[in-house]
Amino acid sequence: MDKPKSIDEYISGFPKERQVLLEQIRTTIKNAVPFAEETISYGMPVFKLNSVSVWFAAYKNHIGLYPMYGMEKFRDEMEIYKGKGTKDALQFTYNKPLPLELIARLVTYKFEKASIIKGSA
Secondary structure (H helix, E strand, C coil): CCCCCCCCHHHHCHHHHHHHHHHHHHHHHHHHCCCCCEECCCCCEEEECCEEEEEEEEECCCEEEEECCCCHHHHHHHHHEEEECCCCCCCCCCCCCCHHHHHHHHHHHHHCCCCCCCCCC
């Protein structure tokens, strides 16, 4: 399979139930940082602006959100989503609701922390 050229193409390559979840994450990130560019990088959807990037991707047993380094403020909330053997990625299993409110706060904070948007975290 060729690498997708857009987030729409990426999402359309998954079964419908996974497409719904991927669109929920996409919409959550887009609403949190509407000025960020949507593109594909490393074969995954990414929202980026300047040097700040947030990727997400679907796998067999979870959806990953990358990289979430520098998010000590949310350490306790993020702990249950930490993937095995990874410190900068979160894994959301398909058998639990997506923590969309947490994702929105993480993404907003990451871009704010990088002084890309105005406001306080």
